[in-house]
Amino acid sequence: MKPLIVAASLTTCLLAACTMEPTYQRPSMPVPNRYPEQARVTQASTTAAPAPAPAMPELEWRDFFKDPALQRLIEIALDNNRDLRIAAANMAEARAGYGVARANLFPEIDLQGYAGRQRLPGMTQQPSNGLLGPIQNNRTTAASFNTFQAQAGMTNYELDFFGHQRAIAHESGKLAEASAADYQAARIAVIGEVANAYLALNADRALLQLAQQTLAAQQQHAQVMQNAFRDGGVSEFDMRRSQTQVNAAQVDVEDVQTRIAKDINGITVLIGQPLPAGYGTPSQWQAPLLTDVPAGLPSSLLDRRPDVVAAEDRLRAANADIGRARAAFFPNIALTAALGALSGGLSNLFSAGSLAWNAGASATMPLLDWGKNKNELSASKARYTGATAAYEGTVQQAFREVADALAVRDHIVPELKAQQELVDQSQRVYGISQVRFKEGMDDYIATQDAQRSLYAAQQKLVGLQLDQAVNQVNLYKALGGGWNGGRGQTAGVARAPSQPPATASAR
Structure with a gap:
């Protein structure tokens, strides 16, 4: 309740x-x-009161x-x-x-779409023993992959408090x-x-x-x-x-x-x-x-x-x-949110498991604006x-x-x-x-x-x-x-x- x-x-x-x-x-x-x-x-x-x-x-x-x-x-x-x-x-x-x-x-809702292909090299660097360990080279096979994305959302909508x-x-x-x-x-x-x-x-x-x-x-x-x-x-x-x-x-x-x-x-x-x-x-x-x-x-x-x-x-x-x-x-308080689908293949873009979303809020307040x-x-x-x-x-x-x-x-x-x-x-x-x-x-x-x-x-x-x-x-x-x-x-x-x-x- x-x-x-x-x-x-x-x-x-x-x-x-x-x-x-x-x-x-x-x-x-x-x-x-x-x-x-x-x-x-x-x-x-x-001298009488004037008529309306x-x-x-x-x-x-x-x-x-x-x-x-x-x-x-x-x-x-x-x-x-x-x-x-x-x-x-x-x-x-x-x-x-x-x-x-x-x-x-009112919030502005935008519809966005993205399609791209990316290649990562075989030589990468990563810590050998966790996040604090020394960095060593890691040889892997170079890879190429596709990315498909469709989403609707709003960006920096001001909550007009x-x-x-x-x-x-x-x-x-x-x-x-x-x-x-x-x-x-x-x-x-x-x-x-x-x-x-x-x-x-x-x-x-x-x-x-x-x-x-x-x-x-x-x-x-x-x-x-x-x-x-x-x-x-x-x-x-x-x-x-x-x-x-x-x-x-x-x-x-x-x-x-x-x-x-x-x-x-x-x-x-x-x-x-x-x-x-x-x-x-x-x-x-x-x-x-x-x-x-x-x-x-x-x-x-x-x-x-x-x-x-x-x-x-x-x-x-x-x-x-x-x-x-x-x-x-x-303070200026703004919201950013998006809801959509993300997949490595176009045929799987709207299949189960491709749902993706993000949401966030930001606040800005004057601290020192010199008057x-x-x-x-x-x-x-x-x-x-x-x-x-x-x-x-x-x-x-x-x-x-x-x-x-x-x-x-x-x-x-x-x-x-x-x-x-x-x-x-x-x-x-x-x-x-x-x-x-x-x-x-x-x-x-x-x-x-x-x-x-x-x-x-x-x-x-x-x-x-x-x-x-x-x-x-x-x-x-x-x-x-x-x-x-x-x-x-x-x-x-x-x-x-x-x-x-x-x-x-x-x-």
Whole structure:
């Protein structure tokens, strides 16, 4: 009965051996619970306890980017973008590395076979009277013989009593999860870059329409001034000045066309192929392209950002590395065993009496390493401290990006409203100036000034509309690319799963 108890105890020790990893404690998020703009609104509106944050609806990138043309570009980019392929390859490499580390938790069984022939000479030397007697020559007949061997066994399998291999596997697993989060961050970045490039292309196309309309108006005014100059109605100064406005408008048209060509080239690189047919035609700039992000966002949404998830995974990996460094202070116990058959003839290799086996154990313990293990542990703890700071810095940067986007969203709406009113008033002023010029009540300079003011106001309006749309994309990215109700699931892409550890203690 006692041997069974000893065997059961040994098995339990092997399966749930102690670990040297420190208990992981997640650092508190070094950011407020609310974003600055929301906190000011709450304080200004009421002094009562704030209402709980609203439940976030499920959202993924196809729900956020509503323009079918933009959706198609994003789909192409997710399939063909080269930076995203690099991120996918890095994720696959990290997963394979975790598989290698996890495989070291189990004994490696090898099958070996050997066949050989050996010849021993006739002259040998041996003691004449036992082991301590004098050596004398012994003449015998030279002999040749065969050796055949087949065996299966393991070599130097480490009994992981102190969690050395499990700490390595745990660290590798967390690094693989961090790589999966990096891949998701790369996806979100590609989605955002394609969206911003598409928005910039549409804005430049809107500016091109404005520039072409302005050029046509300037050419019409210049023709009127030339006719008036020919008839002696205006001076050469006014006629020449009208022509300069035509030249300036032509410069604007060419400049915007250059920007459009660059926008198309940029999108081509992002999607990894030429633009599909039909994307060269202007689209309606004012069409609703994006879904508005709801107000009252809690800062806890930062937990879903892939870069924050990756930073914490690397922090957990650094915590596991401390366990590896601590385990190096304790003995390394390894087993070697083999079972097979040995025979002088191939036909007798698996016959009765050919069974052969061997087993052994070895132990190695640091005795004098001149501070190597101590310094390894100090370095591991320093890496953990650095990983903690990196995690906290990532959270702070994420909080700032969301706060900045919310600040822009809160203030750009009244700015857009005021700019639209400016465009409307400038349009009326320009219309009145044209009437006054035709009736001879104003000179051409007043009409040109009104036209330039209108053109500048229209350009500014398009620029603000672009800023608003880009800010919505930036807010979408800052919040982790959407949400669908679970930590680590962003941008409509479930977090890449990793294999479970060999034992519960590996976690």
